[in-house]
Amino acid sequence: MIDFSILINNLDTYLEGFKNTIFASIIGLVGSFIIGVIVAVMRIAPIKPLNWIGTVYVEFIRNIPLLIIAFFFYVGLPAVGVTLSGFVAGTIALSIYTASFIAEAIRAGIQSVPKGQMEAARSSGLTYVQAMRTIILPQAIKIVIPPIGNQFINLVKNSSILGIIAGLDLMYFGDIVSSHTFVTFDVYIFVALFYLVLTIPLSLGVGYLEKRLARNH
Amino acid sequence: MIRFDSVNKYYGDFHVLQNINLEINKGEVVVVIGPSGSGKSTMLRCINRLETISDGELIVNGVKVNDKKTNINELRRNIGMVFQHFNLYPHKTVLQNITLAPTMALNQSKEEAEKTARYYLEKVGIPDKVNSYPSQLSGGQQQRVAIARGLAMKPEIMLFDEPTSALDPEMIGEVLDVMKALAKEGMTMVVVTHEMGFAKEVADRIIFMDHGQILEQGKPADFYANPKEERARLFLSRVLNH
Ligand SMILES: Nc1ncnc2c1ncn2[C@@H]1O[C@H](COP(=O)(O)OP(=O)(O)OP(=O)(O)O)[C@@H](O)[C@H]1O
Ligand SMILES: [Mg+2]
Numbered sequence: 001m002i003d004f005s006i007l008i009n010n011l012d013t014y015l016e017g018f019k020n021t022i023f024a025s026i027i028g029l030v031g032s033f034i035i036g037v038i039v040a041v042m043r044i045a046p047i048k049p050l051n052w053i054g055t056v057y058v059e060f061i062r063n064i065p066l067l068i069i070a071f072f073f074y075v076g077l078p079a080v081g082v083t084l085s086g087f088v089a090g091t092i093a094l095s096i097y098t099a100s101f102i103a104e105a106i107r108a109g110i111q112s113v114p115k116g117q118m119e120a121a122r123s124s125g126l127t128y129v130q131a132m133r134t135i136i137l138p139q140a141i142k143i144v145i146p147p148i149g150n151q152f153i154n155l156v157k158n159s160s161i162l163g164i165i166a167g168l169d170l171m172y173f174g175d176i177v178s179s180h181t182f183v184t185f186d187v188y189i190f191v192a193l194f195y196l197v198l199t200i201p202l203s204l205g206v207g208y209l210e211k212r213l214a215r216n217h
Numbered sequence: 218m219i220r221f222d223s224v225n226k227y228y229g230d231f232h233v234l235q236n237i238n239l240e241i242n243k244g245e246v247v248v249v250i251g252p253s254g255s256g257k258s259t260m261l262r263c264i265n266r267l268e269t270i271s272d273g274e275l276i277v278n279g280v281k282v283n284d285k286k287t288n289i290n291e292l293r294r295n296i297g298m299v300f301q302h303f304n305l306y307p308h309k310t311v312l313q314n315i316t317l318a319p320t321m322a323l324n325q326s327k328e329e330a331e332k333t334a335r336y337y338l339e340k341v342g343i344p345d346k347v348n349s350y351p352s353q354l355s356g357g358q359q360q361r362v363a364i365a366r367g368l369a370m371k372p373e374i375m376l377f378d379e380p381t382s383a384l385d386p387e388m389i390g391e392v393l394d395v396m397k398a399l400a401k402e403g404m405t406m407v408v409v410t411h412e413m414g415f416a417k418e419v420a421d422r423i424i425f426m427d428h429g430q431i432l433e434q435g436k437p438a439d440f441y442a443n444p445k446e447e448r449a450r451l452f453l454s455r456v457l458n459h
Contacts (some may be wrong), residue, residue: 019219070360116300117304118300119267119300119304119308120305122293123265123293124297124318124366124367125290125370126317127325130322
């Protein structure tokens with residue numbers, strides 16, 4: 001049987017971690033979305049140097065482990081005189097890492113809109129920006145929302161790397177509870193449950209949006 | 218109104234347009250034919266700079282199309298384009314499809330743009346479809362909306378790239394009728410099509426292209442009855458006997 005006294009006796013510790021995991025997730029969500037949009041625009045804009053920068057970002061960042069990026073900010077930057085807390089370093093790493101996947105999802109969504117749509121809009125005299133805003137993006141958004149939702153779910157789960165760099169998140173406090181109580185299995189069951197409290201609503205939300213978007217066409 | 222002067226275009230090493238010289242006057246209806254891959258679409262799309270040229274000069278409405286100083290959006294407002302696959306905006310109604318460019322690019326008021334849209338929908342024979350979405354229309358109806366969308370900008374030139382090739386046979390006529398009426402009203406038209414009936418009835422000139430070159434041009438009656446070039450003859454016999 002799972003020992004619920006562990007949860008009850010350490011509830012404050014768990015909640016402190018839960019709170020920080022929520023903070024890291026929300027900051028990461030906003031940060032990765034903003035960076036992702038910027039990188040996606042760089043990748044598709046009709047300007048070659050921007051395309052290259054965008055491509056390098058995506059291929060570089062998404063192909064190294066998140067933990068290495070987190071270490072870079074946590075233990076790498078102090079070597080050049082910049083010291084960040086585990087929480088800040090981890091959240092930055094999380095944003096930068098997830099942004100590379102979000103940028104790809106947005107780029108794929110925009111490019112899945114048939115070429116003829118842009119051609120029709122441009123040939124009627126609309127500017128590139130007008131065509132993007134009124135014709136391409138509204139069609140791309142339907143394709144893009146489900147994969148972005150999935151990236152957000154991944155982001156919440158990936159925030160557990162904060163635990164490794166003293167980021168004061170759920171995982172970190174889970175470790176602390178475990179070392180106090182000398183229990184492992186049950187402690188982490190409760191950690192997992194806290195993650196589910198965040199990810200299941202997100203997952204349901206994504207599913208709902210997916211269905212709604214499918215209905216309008 | 219449209220002038221190609223020794224225009225060449227390459228895709229890498231591939232010489233897709235070879236020394237094109239062509240002058241099209243105001244009010245003229247020109248039909249372009251030729252085998253697949255001969256460069257018909259490419260030539261047409263150069264006129265509104267959907268494709269850029271590699272060298273030579275292309276002047277439309279007195280403006281050098283590929284000049285850096287040319288305001289391409291301004292030029293395009295004066296050139297309507299109709300595509301093989303209609304390219305209507307699927308997330309917008311018929312009315313929104315037609316009013317979008319007039320309101321955004323010409324700054325017309327919504328009322329004015331809608332009035333114009335209804336006028337042209339009447340003209341292409343589907344006034345009752347204003348609030349439908351493209352997916353609710355037949356191919357022929359979609360293409361007629363696309364023509365109305367082009368006309369609503371009141372352009373001086375209309376370009377058509379195989380406007381009936383994607384249509385079921387029973388819908389070709391309704392689209393061609395709209396185009397014929399337009400031709401008879403004096404619109405300057407460049408039409409890539411293999412519809413001989415259309416060409417014979419309203420075209421002032423046929424242009425035959427092959428391998429990126431204009432091989433032959435002439436009046437439709439003469440051209441179809443008696444093509445001079447061997448390749449044109451071969452092409453016609455294949456189109457007619459298929
Ligand atoms: N973006 C591109 N890059 C490289 N080659 C291209 C490109 N677009 C077209 N081509 C080539 O240029 C040639 C001319 O193409 P184009 O579409 O103008 O022919 P077309 O006469 O319109 O043919 P169709 O009757 O099949 O529409 C073709 O061989 C095509 O493969
Ligand atoms: Mg073509």
